[in-house]
Amino acid sequence: MQRETLWTGIGGQGVQLATELLAHAAVAEGRHAMFFGSYGGMMRGGNSETTLVLGDTPVESPPTVGSAWAAVVLHPAHAAGPLTKLRPDGLLVANATLDADPGTHPGPAVRIPATELATGVGNPNAVGMVALGAFAAATGIAALDTLIRVLPDVLPAYRHRHIPANEAALRAGHEAATPLLDAWATTGVPA
Numbered sequence: 001m002q003r004e005t006l007w008t009g010i011g012g013q014g015v016q017l018a019t020e021l022l023a024h025a026a027v028a029e030g031r032h033a034m035f036f037g038s039y040g041g042m043m044r045g046g047n048s049e050t051t052l053v054l055g056d057t058p059v060e061s062p063p064t065v066g067s068a069w070a071a072v073v074l075h076p077a078h079a080a081g082p083l084t085k086l087r088p089d090g091l092l093v094a095n096a097t098l099d100a101d102p103g104t105h106p107g108p109a110v111r112i113p114a115t116e117l118a119t120g121v122g123n124p125n126a127v128g129m130v131a132l133g134a135f136a137a138a139t140g141i142a143a144l145d146t147l148i149r150v151l152p153d154v155l156p157a158y159r160h161r162h163i164p165a166n167e168a169a170l171r172a173g174h175e176a177a178t179p180l181l182d183a184w185a186t187t188g189v190p191a
Contacts, residue, residue, distance in 0.1 A: 005022075025143070071083065072132075
């Protein structure tokens with residue numbers, strides 16, 4: 001099994017941190033991971049993108065992918081690249097608060113109000129954590145408990161005071177995705 005995931009958003013949404021956390025959780029659960037992140041020159045508001053390849057065996061090539069199993073799109077400004085690479089049957093997780101998805105993806109999609117949920121848990125910069133919680137619920141690629149357990153390993157010590165807020169954001173995203181997944185099980189049609 002090899003799974004390619006693309007993440008995109010703007011600086012300040014936590015794209016880099018969320019992808020790194022997913023990589024650490026997957027490794028903690030016995031998988032292999034290769035992660036590559038890039039971001040624009042601005043601290044806030046510039047593009048932020050990551051590619052994460054997960055596998056049951058070592059990932060041998062750099063994480064430059066022509067097509068992806070899943071994409072997480074948090075802001076519409078940079079959605080075009082990942083949406084172009086997302087396979088027609090691939091999973092899309094999109095931030096509905098910012099209308100990050102133009103609605104053209106033919107495959108399964110989890111559209112959650114990630115910005116609204118992050119603000120609701122008191123951490124407006126945790127949009128990526130909300131999306132990661134939803135992604136984990138939709139894919140099972142990493143358990144919510146594992147994500148929470150490895151969070152202190154990923155956050156630098158001087159940011160450990162943010163662990164409760166990030167945990168709340170992960171849980172909010174996971175809970176927001178669950179009704180959508182229940183609807184899929186009943187209707188067979190992605191929400």
